[in-house]
Every structure is written in C-alpha cells, then in structure tokens.
Amino acid sequence: MSTDFFTANQEMLERAVQAIADRTYWSPFAESPSPRAYGETANDDGRAVFEAYKGGDFPLDQNPAAGAVDGEASPFGFPLGIRYPRLEATTLIERAEQALDSWREAGPEAWVGVSLEILRRLNQRSFEMAYAVQHTTGQGYMMAFQAGGPHAQDRGLEAVAYAWQEMKRIPGEVTWEKPQGKHDPIRMGKRFTIVPRGVALVIGCATFPTWNSYPGLFASLATGNTVIVKPHPGAILPLAITVQVAREVLAEAGQNPNIVQLAAHAADEPMPQALALDKAVRLIDFTGSSEHGNWLENNARQAQVYTEKAGVNQVVIDSAADFKSVARNLAFSFALYSGQMCTAPQNIYVPRDGIETADGHMSFDEVAQALAQALEKLVSDPARAVEITGAIQNEGVVARIDAARATGLPVLCESQALAHPLFAQARVRTPLMLKADANTDRDIIMREWFGPIIFVVATDSTRASLMLAGDTVRDHGALSLSCYSTDDAIAEQARKVAERAGVALSLNLCGAVFVNQTAAYSDFHGTGANPAANAALSDTAYVANRFRVVQTRWHV
C-alpha cells in the first residue's frame, strides 16, 4: 500500500532529484492561484473550508486529548476561535516512540512514498492553506497562496529529494569478496539497513508556518523518523491542516497516524522546552529568534538541532545604470509582507559621497530620497499596498517600529497605518525608513529589527560598505546580501566578501526577482556558514545525519 504511494509519485521524485542537481528552474506545483491550474471552484472551496474551521473544533483525531488549545487571531483583525486538541508533552513523546517501531520497519520507499503523497495532497489544498496562512501570519493573499502553498511544498519536496538521493546510495545487500592469492577468496554477505534517528521535533514560526517547517518536517519523515510538529501558538492552523493531511495519508498507507502529531499549545505553556529536552527527541528543526534558537543549541544536546535565527540583511549600493529600477526593486523588497521575512533587507549602505549612475552623480541624500520616494509611491494606493504589505503579524512588530522611530534617527519615510478595504481592523503599517551613519550608529543598525524598518546608512566608501557587510554577516548573521554596481571589479569584490562571510549574494536585482525570494531546487536558503542559520534549505548536510546505517555481515 505504502509502496503504491512511492510508485504513484516516483516520476515527480526523480524529476526533483534531477532538479537539485541541475539547479535550473522546475516545480511540479503551479504557483499561480489560477482556475486553469487548480479548477474553477478551487478558491471558493478553499475559502469555504477555511470559514468552516472558524469557531469550531479542528478535525484532528489525536484522541484522547487532555483538552483544547485556541487563541489564534487574524492579523487582519478577527479571532479565529479554532480549537485544537491539546496533549501533554509526555503523551506526545510516548505516542511518537510507539509509532517509531513499525515506521522504522517500513523502510525508505514507504517513508518517501508517504512523504510525496502528503505533499501532493497538500498541493490540492493550497487555497484552503492560503486562507489559513493569510489569517495567521498576516501575509497578503497572493504571498499566502504561493509561500504557504506551492513554494512551501517545493521546499518540502526538495528535502525529500535530498533524503531519497542519499538513502538510495546505500546498497541493500552486497557480497564482499577479497582475493587471497592462491587460496579461495574470503566472501562475506553484508546487509546495510537505514535506521532513523528517532523522534523529530519541528518548531514552526508565526510568519512562515509551512515554508519554514516543511523542509525539516519532510527531511525527518522521509528518513524514517516520527515527527512532532509544534506550531507557533499564533499560527497553528496551517500546520494543523498539514498534520491532518499527513495522518490521513499515513492511515491509508496502513501506518500509525501518530507518526506525525500536532503539538498545539498556548503561548504561556512551557511545553516546547519539555519536548525539546526529552531524550527521545533526536532531531529538532527550529525557525525563530536567536534567543530561542541558541537556547535549543545549547540545551537540547541529545538532538541534532537545525536552526534558522535572526540576522541583519544588507544591501550595498555602489553604482547603477538606472537607479529608478533599483529603487523600485528595493521598495518592493522593503514593503513585501512588511519586512517580516527572514530575507528582507534592513541596512542599505550608500557611500556618503554618493554614487555614479548612467544619469550622472547622485548624492547620498538623493539616493536616500529616491529610495524613500519609490517606497512612498509603492504604498500610495492603500488598496494595492495592502496586497503587498499584508498585515503586521503581532504587536511586537508594531512596538519595534515605534522603538526604531524613538532612536531619533532622521526619518526618510514615515510608517503609516493603512486602512484595509476588506478588513477594517487589520493591523497594517507601511515601512519606516531611517537615515543612519555607519560610523556613529552601529549600536542601532548592527542588530535585527524584524519588521518594516529600513536604515539607509552612510558609509565612507563602497569598500567600507563591503567590509561592514562582511563583518556584520560574520558577527550577527544574515540570510541575504545584495549589491548594486556597474563595476565588474566591485561585483567580484562583493562575491569574495559574500563567500568569505558565508552569505548568498544577489547582484543588481532590478526586475521581477527580489532579494528576499529564493527558488527551491536552485537557490540555497541560508548557507549554514554564518550565525543566522546552522544549515541550508536544503542540501545533503541537511538530510545526511537524520538517518544512520547499520550493517550486518556474515560469511557466505
């Protein structure tokens, strides 16, 4: 039965394995929420399913449960009121360990087949997922559909492809024959068995509950581990839907549904610590703050811990052919989901003497003004703006905007509250852009200001900008670095800085690609080489230590 899922999805798997080698464009999941790809009624159906969840018990059979968890509120201004089963950490661990025995025996084809089938079905539910992601994270609808649906599914499939590629390298059984000169050779039979690490814990975040969780979830599941999915208390629904689909597929495959469990908990419950420190938990995938990520790395010593934490993303502006297109591109990156992306740029370095463009010299202030104007223009029409900015996920981000303003740095572009045409209570803020100086304001700019907060920073030169960028990546971490220059030598220097500091570099983005975006199967998200993340999504290192090989040998 489980092998059927493998065979049914094998073509997609093999194509994905090819894609991660080629690293050219490919995806089996349509990224456009179009009727052509998903059917005429898909959007309405998805919205109806989402609406039906509101105020009810989420249909997830993890009984007996010890109560219920609720409390999610849409950043667009209404409570969701959905109740999820609540289980004690010890119960979750116990069930995950019980489920491990049979799952371990099922073997790689079953692990991978089930994983692929879950992804395929999640794709079919991308509209329902879009509403779930929109109304937990605050993402605009289009981003919620793409990043919460097909792009997240891509990142999951990518991890499965890496896992399969790695596991299928291990031969099942071989005969080892060592020549002995004139004597008969020594012949031994050897059997190699792939064994999972044990119980895996996936800790989701409030901004990208699926996109950031799927790599770890599917990397662990596809290598035979049982998985406890612990959503952020503010963004449970997207992962509850995910777990529901997983359990449905597992049951159909004749497997124990407890191979994947949801660990919903209230914000004030200490459950995550109890789960993370349990000795049965051997793998942890985490996305969130540096404080929590570092705590896990330092304390959950029984587990392999993969973390994505805070960073300071930077843009180095040296020169440009057409600065207007640079400013347009950057403005979109600033506004997109109100900067609540781990890849969103924060510090923009511009030489205090200004830059050269095809239209002549621009002073620092002209550059800063052009950036501010592009941003103002982008958000000038609230109805259009809110589709880009989405809503602010939580009050902490609003407070951070106020704190940034309170630094007293000169304001280049003020953050405004926008009225959402559909949701009157939506928490919408446009980006705040401040002017800073690399020589005097380092205590302010050298930390992450998660949210729509941008510093345009005067530096002594492009050389100084690049040096500052490299040091910042090394000391504070970063997931993205961007550089604009018409000078090939500067571009080459930027590449060296990026390679030495260990951060992905985007050069001269001024079209339809933005520095905060990465494409699965091609762009590595994170490098694992700077403090912002100890792993990349996805590569071999991300999967290879989630299983081990145990061999048996005998004379034949």
Place this chain on the structure above:
Amino acid sequence: MSTDFFTANQEMLERAVQAIADRTYWSPFAESPSPRAYGETANDDGRAVFEAYKGGDFPLDQNPAAGAVDGEASPFGFPLGIRYPRLEATTLIERAEQALDSWREAGPEAWVGVSLEILRRLNQRSFEMAYAVQHTTGQGYMMAFQAGGPHAQDRGLEAVAYAWQEMKRIPGEVTWEKPQGKHDPIRMGKRFTIVPRGVALVIGCATFPTWNSYPGLFASLATGNTVIVKPHPGAILPLAITVQVAREVLAEAGQNPNIVQLAAHAADEPMPQALALDKAVRLIDFTGSSEHGNWLENNARQAQVYTEKAGVNQVVIDSAADFKSVARNLAFSFALYSGQMCTAPQNIYVPRDGIETADGHMSFDEVAQALAQALEKLVSDPARAVEITGAIQNEGVVARIDAARATGLPVLCESQALAHPLFAQARVRTPLMLKADANTDRDIIMREWFGPIIFVVATDSTRASLMLAGDTVRDHGALSLSCYSTDDAIAEQARKVAERAGVALSLNLCGAVFVNQTAAYSDFHGTGANPAANAALSDTAYVANRFRVVQTRWHV
C-alpha cells in the same frame, strides 16, 4: 601544478568513488609488506629511516618554533628521543588562518588532488610508518604495517572519495530560466562556490594514530579547510611523518605548507584545550576517552565536533556448529593488539544453561573453558604470541588489568607477562579472562575496560543476552557486536537488536575475518547512532558539513 596532482590521481579517485557505492572489496594500497608490492629494499629502507629519527630533531620545517617536544617511548622498551618543533596554540591558529585564504581560492580539484597525492606518497613510506606506529603504539609489526599504513591510507582515501562525490554535485555555474507565460522568461545566472568551514583540528590517539586520524584529516583537507594535527604525546612520530609528507606535497603544489601543521605538545601541557576552544577552529575530529570527547562536544561549541569515544563491545553466543572454530576466532580477537582496539570484544554472553553445538550440549563452564583454552593455546608460544599481542601501549592499561583482577571475579585465564624475543624490556601482557554474571556483576561489566580484559558472562538466556546487548549499546556505546547462532531466527533477532541499538553486527565469524576488523570502502566503522561515536567512518554525513555552498545570482 595542483591540478596535476588531481589528474595524476584521478583514476584512483574515481575507482574509490565507485567502491564506496558498490561496497565490495577494493584497495589501491597493497596490504602485504611484501617485496613484490613495495620493492626488495623497502623494509630495510623504512627501518633505516626510522632508526635515523631516533634521538634527533625530526625534519619538519615549522619554524620559527618556540622550542621542542620529546618524550615518546616505545612500548617495546626504549625511548625514541625524537624532538619535534613546539609552537604555541596562538601561533598555530594564526598560521592556519593565514594559510586559509589562498587554500580557499585553490578550489576542490586542488584540495582533492593534494589530498590524493599525500596518500599516494604515504603509501610509499608504509615501512617507515610501520616502524613508527609499532614503536609508539605497541602494535605488532604486521598490524603496525597494515593498520598504520595501507589500511589507514584506505580510510583516508575513502574520506576523500566521499568529499569529492559531495562537492562535485554542486554545479559551478548555471542559467536559471523561469517561464513567464506569454512574456519573456526570467533568466538568471547563478554561481555556486564551495567554501571551507575554516581551521580544522584533528586530535590523534595513542593506539591508532594514523588509522583514526586520517579520515578526519583528509575529509577536512579535501574540503578546503586548513588542518592542525595534534598527536597524542605518546604517539607523535606517525603523525609527524604524515604532516611532513603533507607539507612536502603542498609546497610542490605551490601552496602554503601551513595548510597542514603539527601541534606536538608534552603530556602535561594544556595546549589541546586552547586549540579546541579557539573560535577560528570550526571542525574537530577526536578519538579517545569519553571524558575528553564529551568535554569537546560540550565546550567546543564553535566547531562541528566528530568524536569516537569509549564503548562496551559484546559477543552473544547462542549456539554453534563447530565451537572450536568459534573459540579460535574469538581468542584471536581477544589477543590481537592486547585488546587495545576500539572494536575489541569485552563482554561474552553465554546462557547459564549452556549452548547447543553440532557436537552436542556444552554447559556454561565448558564454553568458558573452551574460550580460555583457545586463548591459552594462542599465546602459548611467546615468540608467536607477541606478534599478535604486540605490547601494552601505556602503564594505565597494565593497571587496568590489575584492577580487573582485583574485582575478585573468578579467573578463567590469567594475564601473563611474556618475554619478547627481540625486545627484552617490552611491556607484553596476555589477556585476562574473568567469569561474571549478568545479574550480579553489571556494575563491573557495564563499562569499558580498555585493554586485554574479557568477561565471560552468564545470562538467563540468549534472549536475555540480546536484550542486555541492546541496552548496553544504547547506554554505554559500542563499535562492534558479534553473535554466534545456528538458528536463523536468533540471527534475525540479533540483527533487529543491532539495528535498534545502532551497532554493526558480525554473525558467526569463525574464519579469517575478526569482529575487531573493518574494511574500508565496505564496512562503516562506527554508526554515529550510539554513544561510542557521533559519526561513522566514512559516510556522507561525515563530510557534507565540512564545507558550505555560497551562491551569487544575477540577471542575464
């Protein structure tokens, strides 16, 4: 120049990559110290080189050095009196960091080419290495040649093959083209650069200075890291020769010799801690005690730490066709290098009601006596015995034999001091075999007694033996598990126990293969799944996190 080394050794590399996939027998290095393979004068030449080292300054140009280190003594009873350059930890780190810049730029073919050439030249110096290993570790000559020379080189080459296989997966530059319906596709150029972690530290042990160090050394070097090799103060010479060869090859390749440095230190110096905790050190490979290994894992948090530590290796005897061949095989495993192998069996579980053999029932005491007799017979001729047992590496092992005897457990076979025909002062001891009970003596048998100390343990049944074996692996670690049974169902149970506990299993070894031996390219040494080691030698997980990939993208 460096590319020449790649091309010159490419065939060997490609064959090694094939071997780790096939996992059948292969080696490019002759394991027999025969004139046919190595030349008529190779042995005499190697001995002469070794003799010339004694009492002199080892020819290693790591100047300026801050003094010299000496103090090695052969376990066969004479001081070596060789002086090695001594450098401060800070100097070693500084030079390793300086060397990193150009080495990083050299790229994968240079890293791998240099690594392969070092291995090829080490092979040519296998006789010199044999004497160096014999007179630091105490291994008998044949083992010192094989394990110190070709088998260690095999393990090094295996790691290089894994590293190359992983790195060559990453495309250098690709064009990513995303269709945009009726519009022109988005086209981006992407460049992927493999970057090393940084400075690597390899910490050698006193018993297998080359075999246990080469995997980490070559895995790190072949992925672009600079390597500081810190030998055990009692076994410096084998790694000094290794570093000498490495620096010679690096210089010929036009590279900075400080890419590989020797960190010789006296036993009472705290240098290893200073090296291990330096923030520039990003990779550590360690073989040694659990105490030191756990300290590294807990304290050297800035680094990826790969450890091989203590364990309790076990043999489960259920039944046998020909018990004499079982006893002969095990006796050799007990005596080989006086049990000073991380894979040597320690606890032998036998049901207290005895076992069935083709020649009828044997009581527990008959089994124990047969094992003791086989051992006594094996060591009855001292001249032959010392070639198997070698010498005891250090006084701590002798003290451990005395401590084991002092437990008061009944002695099945006494440890004797043997006179070595060539070295009157050699520290030679035959194995001590004691009788224990699984129900009453767990506090004694549930820890590692590194050295020639064996417990024949009465258990309630084979089922109890298997359960004890599994629990012991999980709680205390193990690198080997052996089982003897004529019953396929028991063999299958043993396999399940091994897979669940995470230890390699050998079934019914009664010929020319011994449980303490593993074959490179086929047998994984360690599983990384129990407390004895957090990695296997070698697999993808062992190499994949020693480098990272940094990408640059731009519109084309």
